[in-house]
Amino acid sequence: MAKVSGKIFDLDLFGKLMGFIKPFKATYYFVMIAAILLSLFSTLTPYLLKVTVDKYITPKDYQGMVLFVSLMFVTLVLEVVFQFLFVFYANWLGQKVIKDLRIKLFDKIIHFKMAYFDKTAVGRLVTRAVSDIETIASIFSQGLFMIIADLLKMILVIAVMLYVDWRLSLIVFSVLPIILYATRLFQKSMKKAFEEVRLQVANLNSFVQERISGIKIVQLFHREKIEYENFLAINEKHKKAWLKTVWFNSIFFPVAEISSSVTIGLLVWYGGLNVISGGEVSLGTIFLFIQMSQMLFRPLRQIADKFNSLQMGMVAADRIFGILETESNIDDKGTFRPSLLQGDIQIKNLEFSYISGEPVLKDISLDIKSGETIAIVGATGAGKSTIINLLSRFYELDSGDIRIDNTSIRSYDLKTLRKHVSVVLQDVFLFADSLYNNITLFNPEITRDQVIQASKAIGVHEFIESLPEGYDYNVKERGVMLSSGQRQLIAFLRAYLSDPTILILDEATSSVDSYTEEIMQRAIDKLTKGKTSIVIAHRLATVKNADRIVVMDQGRIVEMGTHEELLKIEEGHYAKLYEVQFAETLPI
Numbered sequence: 001m002a003k004v005s006g007k008i009f010d011l012d013l014f015g016k017l018m019g020f021i022k023p024f025k026a027t028y029y030f031v032m033i034a035a036i037l038l039s040l041f042s043t044l045t046p047y048l049l050k051v052t053v054d055k056y057i058t059p060k061d062y063q064g065m066v067l068f069v070s071l072m073f074v075t076l077v078l079e080v081v082f083q084f085l086f087v088f089y090a091n092w093l094g095q096k097v098i099k100d101l102r103i104k105l106f107d108k109i110i111h112f113k114m115a116y117f118d119k120t121a122v123g124r125l126v127t128r129a130v131s132d133i134e135t136i137a138s139i140f141s142q143g144l145f146m147i148i149a150d151l152l153k154m155i156l157v158i159a160v161m162l163y164v165d166w167r168l169s170l171i172v173f174s175v176l177p178i179i180l181y182a183t184r185l186f187q188k189s190m191k192k193a194f195e196e197v198r199l200q201v202a203n204l205n206s207f208v209q210e211r212i213s214g215i216k217i218v219q220l221f222h223r224e225k226i227e228y229e230n231f232l233a234i235n236e237k238h239k240k241a242w243l244k245t246v247w248f249n250s251i252f253f254p255v256a257e258i259s260s261s262v263t264i265g266l267l268v269w270y271g272g273l274n275v276i277s278g279g280e281v282s283l284g285t286i287f288l289f290i291q292m293s294q295m296l297f298r299p300l301r302q303i304a305d306k307f308n309s310l311q312m313g314m315v316a317a318d319r320i321f322g323i324l325e326t327e328s329n330i331d332d333k334g335t336f337r338p339s340l341l342q343g344d345i346q347i348k349n350l351e352f353s354y355i356s357g358e359p360v361l362k363d364i365s366l367d368i369k370s371g372e373t374i375a376i377v378g379a380t381g382a383g384k385s386t387i388i389n390l391l392s393r394f395y396e397l398d399s400g401d402i403r404i405d406n407t408s409i410r411s412y413d414l415k416t417l418r419k420h421v422s423v424v425l426q427d428v429f430l431f432a433d434s435l436y437n438n439i440t441l442f443n444p445e446i447t448r449d450q451v452i453q454a455s456k457a458i459g460v461h462e463f464i465e466s467l468p469e470g471y472d473y474n475v476k477e478r479g480v481m482l483s484s485g486q487r488q489l490i491a492f493l494r495a496y497l498s499d500p501t502i503l504i505l506d507e508a509t510s511s512v513d514s515y516t517e518e519i520m521q522r523a524i525d526k527l528t529k530g531k532t533s534i535v536i537a538h539r540l541a542t543v544k545n546a547d548r549i550v551v552m553d554q555g556r557i558v559e560m561g562t563h564e565e566l567l568k569i570e571e572g573h574y575a576k577l578y579e580v581q582f583a584e585t586l587p588i
Helices: 011-057 062-110 114-119 124-164 166-213 216-218 224-276 283-326 384-391 413-420 435-440 450-458 461-465 484-500 514-528 563-567 573-581
Strands: 345-352 361-368 371-379 399-404 421-423 502-507 531-538 548-553 558-562
Touching: 011 062, 011 124, 011 283, 062 124, 062 283, 062 345, 124 283, 124 384, 124 563, 166 216, 166 224, 216 224, 224 283, 345 384, 361 384, 361 558, 371 384, 371 573, 384 502, 384 531, 413 421, 413 484, 421 484, 450 461, 450 484, 484 514, 502 514, 514 531, 548 563, 548 573, 558 563, 558 573, 563 573
Parallel strands: 371 531, 371 548, 421 502, 502 531
Antiparallel strands: 345 361, 345 399, 548 558
């Protein structure tokens, strides 16, 4: 949870936000001018009413009255016009700013390294990119400019009241400190309340998204009641956070309304006595002060209300800039952009830990020749997939180095490196889109003919054509319309089309039926031909034909050799793994 600053308004944060207004300076200045004119016209109307009452209605001057009523009508029309322009362009500016801000935020998020996502809930990021961004728009549409317009109006009202009658002004000003003090307390309380609201909204979004994403686990393990009760607890906290804001509103607005009514009563009492006794206060002046006292107090109430919007927007902006200022990107300062690679890989004294002080890889050294197929096997948690994550630069190395064609991967342009390295994972992610778009990933350089030829080459064309709409079949969210084996076949096709120099298969043939595995094996043979290949697998039957097999245990390489060589090592790790998996086929 972000810390709540003691400031009512964070100027530093606001300055960062105003930086996004620079492309729209003309609109910004127009809105400010509209706010000034709106304040002038709204203040002019009650003054014209005073003049009309005192100089034309009381003396029964019909022509003068018609003239001033006409002036009041023109002023009112201008006020309406500038009110429209002010509201429209303030909202327009807000939408333009959050559009640019959302683009910058999304661009920042998609370039974070994997370590950031390991520690950050997806639901929180969704909240930041969607609802928090929308809340920032209220700074412009309902907050900042509205407050400026109201403040200008209040200044003009005070000036006019002092000019017309200082005694009646003192009556109004005597009540003003009560409103100001209540407003300040209200603003401080709402700042803390809205911080809590945003926290609970993020918690609620994260909880709901995770449970819906993992609905199979929820139902499979009969956790519906447990998760329902957990949801009730989170929803209760969400409700309490909002009720706190309702409580503060319930106190403040009645206090403001009573203060306003008391002021009107005092003005009527004093002004009425003065008129009856033949004093200097005119009937028009009383009308003027009644209207202007409302114009003074109403903006104060509105400022407090709009300050809520401003505070919510600033809290949201604080969270957004917290992400934008997070330094969690892979250091992409490499400039090496080769069009072709040989595919030689050298891993030297590699050390890595996801959590400081808990090493996952310990002094790993391995040379892989161009065109060679290397299999990496070992128990779960041995560090197999971590090597792949480092080779693709999803994480930074702690120490040591990985070199491709005798050049450190840090020296490669990140986009170029990942273009030459293709990974097929066990858990294939597909977007809620057509199969064709999931295969090409919207790459305009890949044509439909190329996709069809590639699918025929690796033996998946018939499977795709058997689907209701073929290549245009919508696989829905996360590819739920396809089996896990079918999703993996699509991943093979993606890899084949990218034509990588280095191919990595991370448990790519696990948990599939024998028929699909046979198709996959043919695809693998086609994919790995002439490429440097790294195959990670638990099932040793899929790695027996590898040029070399690397056996890992607890973050270290403990054995290396061909299938036959490793089986000859007495009490060897590989021999034990093989015996466990194929015990039923071994002679007694």
